[in-house]
Amino acid sequence: MIRSLITLSISAFLAASATHSIAKEFPWSKQSDLIGQQSTITAKYEDTLSDVGESNNIGYNEIVNANPTLDSWLPGEGSKIVIPSEYILPSIREGIVINLREYRLYYFPKEGGKVITYPVGIGAQETPSPLVETQVKLKIEQPNWYPPESIRAEYFKEHGKEMDWMFPPGPSNPLGPYAIQLDIPGYFLHGTNKSFGIGTKVSHGCIRLYNKDISKLVYQVPKKTPVRFIKEPIKVGMKGNELFVELHPEKNDKLSHKKMVRLVIKEAIRLEKRYGSIDLDLAAIENAIKTPLGIPQRIGIKKANVIAASL
Numbered sequence: 001m002i003r004s005l006i007t008l009s010i011s012a013f014l015a016a017s018a019t020h021s022i023a024k025e026f027p028w029s030k031q032s033d034l035i036g037q038q039s040t041i042t043a044k045y046e047d048t049l050s051d052v053g054e055s056n057n058i059g060y061n062e063i064v065n066a067n068p069t070l071d072s073w074l075p076g077e078g079s080k081i082v083i084p085s086e087y088i089l090p091s092i093r094e095g096i097v098i099n100l101r102e103y104r105l106y107y108f109p110k111e112g113g114k115v116i117t118y119p120v121g122i123g124a125q126e127t128p129s130p131l132v133e134t135q136v137k138l139k140i141e142q143p144n145w146y147p148p149e150s151i152r153a154e155y156f157k158e159h160g161k162e163m164d165w166m167f168p169p170g171p172s173n174p175l176g177p178y179a180i181q182l183d184i185p186g187y188f189l190h191g192t193n194k195s196f197g198i199g200t201k202v203s204h205g206c207i208r209l210y211n212k213d214i215s216k217l218v219y220q221v222p223k224k225t226p227v228r229f230i231k232e233p234i235k236v237g238m239k240g241n242e243l244f245v246e247l248h249p250e251k252n253d254k255l256s257h258k259k260m261v262r263l264v265i266k267e268a269i270r271l272e273k274r275y276g277s278i279d280l281d282l283a284a285i286e287n288a289i290k291t292p293l294g295i296p297q298r299i300g301i302k303k304a305n306v307i308a309a310s311l
Contacts, residue, residue, distance in 0.1 A: 029113075033271075038295060038296075040083065050063070054195060056083050057118065057119065061294070087117060088236065090230060098129075098227070100131075101249075103198075105119075105189075120209055121198045124202055138223070141218075143179040146166050175191060178190065178191055189207045195210055233248045238271060242301050244299065268299075277306050
């Protein structure tokens with residue numbers, strides 16, 4: 001039940017596109033490791049990667065990492081922009097799973113048959129989102145925001161004056177139109193009044209979604225849905241007969257090139273127990289690690305005898 005909580009300029013075309021974002025709901029069977037499909041669009045003169053990302057339901061870091069050769073502010077008319085809308089699923093596939101390393105939320109409905117995924121903003125470096133297991137406690141429509149003491153102190157230090165004790169629903173409220181309260185004090189999945197923060201480290205620990213996404217998610221998830229915050233910079237999965245890797249490393253992970261190679265191979269060996277023997281392309285693994293685009297990259301294929309046995 002939803003209830004109230006008491007307590008740069010863009011063209012008209014882009015503005016219209018941003019309000020009609022591509023939905024992120026995909027059919028899924030438990031035998032599949034990948035969902036979605038990567039696509040490419042041709043940039044217009046006024047496009048920025050941020051605007052293109054939002055209009056395609058992609059976070060800032062995702063769209064920038066997938067297009068490392070393009071200027072994020074002015075890709076240039078006629079440039080080909082990769083839309084990273086294909087995903088290797090995280091290792092946990094139940095309830096809500098938020099992979100902090102890829103700035104993305106996955107929701108696996110209990111009835112099965114599909115996966116719903118949205119880009120998110122996460123906790124800033126100084127106030128990181130916690131690695132916890134919790135559940136949905138309460139769903140809130142038009143929430144008031146009561147800034148915690150830490151934010152009030154930060155505001156006073158920066159502005160020299162007291163911050164308001166309460167922000168009602170509206171353009172100044174950072175929670176947006178809906179909030180999902182988690183069963184740990186002070187943490188929410190919520191909308192935002194600053195959509196450019198989606199796909200970045202921007203919050204005080206909570207998870208931010210585009211307003212159009214939280215407006216759907218709040219009705220999709222029942223109370224007591226499990227919620228897990230994870231960090232998986234390396235994801236490996238099968239699509240048909242081919243093996244893919246998706247990489248989202250950060251400096252804090254302290255993953256050397258050599259260690260990443262070992263971890264990718266280790267994950268491939270784990271999948272062999274499920275899918276059968278796989279021929280790995282070591283050069284492709286090296287290239288994927290050298291240029292981690294945050295999109296699935298092919299690194300192997302089932303051995304011919306395994307493929308033949310499945311026919």
